[in-house]
Amino acid sequence: MTGESSATSDDGAEVEPPLPPRPDQQFCRFGAGEWHRGESTVPSQLSETGCFVSLDPLVPAADLVPFAVNSQLWTDGAHKDRWVVLPVGASITIDQARNWWYPTDTIIIKNFSYILETAAEGRMRPVETRVMIKRNRGWEFHSYRWRRGESEADLLDGGYVDKLAVVLDEGVVQLDYAYPTREQCDVCHRTQDRVFGPLRHQLDRVVDYGHVEAEQLDVWQQLGMFAGPLAEPEPHERPLVDARDESASLEDRARSYLHVNCSHCHRPGGWAPPGMHLDLRYGIALGEARLCDEPLQFLAVWSPGEFRIKAGDPESSSVWLRSQLRNAGQMPPIGTALRDPGSEVVRQWIEALGEGGCRP
Ligand code: HEC
């Protein structure tokens, strides 16, 4: 962080701030609660939420603050856009342990798009819009499924599967795109106030706002998103890196990959069996992660390899082998139907561990 990102350029000229100030009015709304006097107050169509001024092209309302993360979860090559809406005048509180707590009535939106084979050439089309709303009693999860060829999306009541022909780097891919059920949202979003992206180690980066680049955390400070000034980062708040960023170390890239794709389940309080003690969070020292040269706890037909990671030997390392499966035994077990080419960094790191071995 630079501490202060100025509203003047190097030659002293006035520059538009990266984002306009937060409006004193809320446009994006989901009613009082999912079941208010026995009826859902959550709009059944995305156009009724007020979160977007237009659905085609997708134009966010003035109270949506866009954010970008350092390291993304792989969702079968989907392009994702993310926004957060804080209630007017409210801000994020950070406790002594550096946990972030979003205020009641916060809304977080994640939009999934693809270039579809049927869509006009090269044009991204939204497929799904996921929403988290913080009510008094906790977070609520919703998914809107976009109509094919129309600019409207409908609230889903359970999961759903669409057969999509999507254009990815390797060409046209036939994809069974699975809209998660609310139970599945809950499986992954269990810990840390249930929020994973808009946290310090993910937001600590430069963002291109179109007319200007700026440190994202400085921009959030200027928007009054935090209750007070941000303290210096603790070691566990070290920024994650993009797994594809070859200027970062192999270890940081692989550990960031495992953090964002695996650690929501593999951490204390996560969905994986607690007795497993496998902690794949980025900030956890290798020795404490119970990861390297650690024999597998469960030996089963769907669980290849003998070790979680065997330094220098990816083919004996379940962490690598299961990340390559897309059937019984696959990791992650939900949320993906296509193998992630970006996972290759995990194999490279395991090979490189052969030189120095597992360190504490
Ligand atoms: C396979 C695990 C998984 C499932 C299932 C899942 N999520 Fe997430 N979600 C994540 C992770 C990890 C992130 C953060 C990384 C990212 O955005 O790339 C995230 C991010 C989000 C965000 C942005 C806020 C944040 O915490 O970063 C929203 C909103 C969201 N998910 C909503 C939902 C909803 C609604 C569902 C169910 C319909 C759902 N998610 C299902 C893992 C999951």
Ligand code: HEC
């Ligand atoms: C949605 C939750 C979830 C996510 C995300 C997830 N896992 Fe798992 N993982 C589990 C569960 C549950 C088990 C125990 C059952 C089993 O072995 O299939 C498990 C078991 C494992 C094991 C076996 C450990 C042992 O000692 O037996 C490995 C290795 C593993 N996961 C690696 C990964 C990797 C690598 C990722 C990310 C690429 C990942 N997991 C993502 C839920 C998850």
